[in-house]
Amino acid sequence: MNFDVxxxxxxxxxxxxxxxxxxxITLRALDILASADVIAAEDxxxxxxxxxxxxxxxxxxxxxxxxxxxxxxxxERLISxxxxxxxxxxxxxxxxxxxxxxxxxxxxAAVAAGVDVTTAPGASAVLAALTVSALPTxxxxxxxxxxxxxxxxRTQIAxxxxxxxxLVFYESPxxxxxxxQDLAEVLGPERxxxxxxxxxxxxxETQRGTVSKVLExxxxxxxxxxxxxxxxxxxxxxxxxxxLRIALTNALQTMRIKDAATTVAxxxxxxxxxVYQMALDLKNDDKRDDL
Numbered sequence: 001m002n003f004d005v006x007x008x009x010x011x012x013x014x015x016x017x018x019x020x021x022x023x024x025i026t027l028r029a030l031d032i033l034a035s036a037d038v039i040a041a042e043d044x045x046x047x048x049x050x051x052x053x054x055x056x057x058x059x060x061x062x063x064x065x066x067x068x069x070x071x072x073x074x075x076e077r078l079i080s081x082x083x084x085x086x087x088x089x090x091x092x093x094x095x096x097x098x099x100x101x102x103x104x105x106x107x108x109a110a111v112a113a114g115v116d117v118t119t120a121p122g123a124s125a126v127l128a129a130l131t132v133s134a135l136p137t138x139x140x141x142x143x144x145x146x147x148x149x150x151x152x153x154r155t156q157i158a159x160x161x162x163x164x165x166x167l168v169f170y171e172s173p174x175x176x177x178x179x180x181q182d183l184a185e186v187l188g189p190e191r192x193x194x195x196x197x198x199x200x201x202x203x204x205e206t207q208r209g210t211v212s213k214v215l216e217x218x219x220x221x222x223x224x225x226x227x228x229x230x231x232x233x234x235x236x237x238x239x240x241x242x243x244l245r246i247a248l249t250n251a252l253q254t255m256r257i258k259d260a261a262t263t264v265a266x267x268x269x270x271x272x273x274x275v276y277q278m279a280l281d282l283k284n285d286d287k288r289d290d291l
C-alpha cells in the first residue's frame with residue numbers, strides 16, 4: 001500500500017484505531033501513522049502491530065507509552081516535542097482516544113500550550129453499538145463504566161432513570177449480570193436493553209429485549225470480551241404508593257435504610273425525605289410483624 005508520507009505540521013493528532021477487525025482503519029489514519037514523528041500509544045505493542053498489519057514502517061520513530069497511569073512528565077515531554085516542531089499521533093489500544101480511553105489531559109495541555117489539535121476519526125464502540133442497537137439514536141448519553149460497588153452503581157443508575165436519551169455504558173464481562181440485575185430493579189424489568197459483545201470481532205453478539213429477558217440470557221453464562229450496554233429511553237410513568245413499597249422492600253433486602261431511600265428516591269424522581277420516611281415505616285412494620 002502506498003501512503004501519503006510527507007512531513008506533518010507540528011501538533012497533536014488523535015487517531016482512531018480498530019475496535020476489532022484490523023481493516024476498520026481509515027486511509028488518513030494510516031497516512032498519519034506513517035508520517036508522525038512521535039506515536040503516543042496506550043499500548044505501544046498494539047500500535048506497532050496494527051502498523052505492521054497494514055505495512056506502515058516503524059523506522060526509527062519515537063514511541064511513547066501514554067495511558068491512564070502516565071505521569072505529568074509524560075504529558076510535558078509530548079508537549080515539548082510538539083512545541084519543538086514535532087508531530088505527535090495519539091492512539092488508543094482500540095477505538096477513539098478520549099472515549100473511555102486516554103487523551104484528555106494531553107488534549108487540554110496541547111490547547112493550553114497553543115499547539116494545533118486535530119483528529120482522524122474512525123472506529124468507536126459507542127457509535128458501533130448505537131448503529132446495531134435498533135434504539136433511538138437522535139439523542140444519546142455516553143456514561144462509560146458504572147461504579148463497581150453495588151450501592152454506588154445503583155445510585156448512579158437511579159440518577160439517569162428519567163433522562164430522555166438512549167444511555168450507553170461500557171461494562172466488565174464479570175459484572176454484566178450484576179449490572180443487568182440493578183437495571184431491572186432500579187429502572188424496571190420492562191425497560192429496553194441491548195447488550196453488544198465483541199463488536200466487529202469473530203464472536204460478535206447482540207442481545208436485545210427487556211431487561212428481564214436479557215438478564216435471563218446472561219445470568220448463568222460465563223461472558224468474555226468487550227461489552228457495550230445500551231438502555232432505552234424512559235417512558236412516562238404513573239408512580240403509585242405500591243410501586244414505591246415494592247421498590248423499597250427490594251432495596252432494603254440488600255441496603256441500609258439510608259442507601260435504599262437514596263436509590264429509590266433517585267429512581268422515581270421523588271424527594272428523599274419522603275421516601276426515607278416510608279422506608280422507616282416499612283422497617284418498623286417488619287419489626288412489629290416479628291413480635
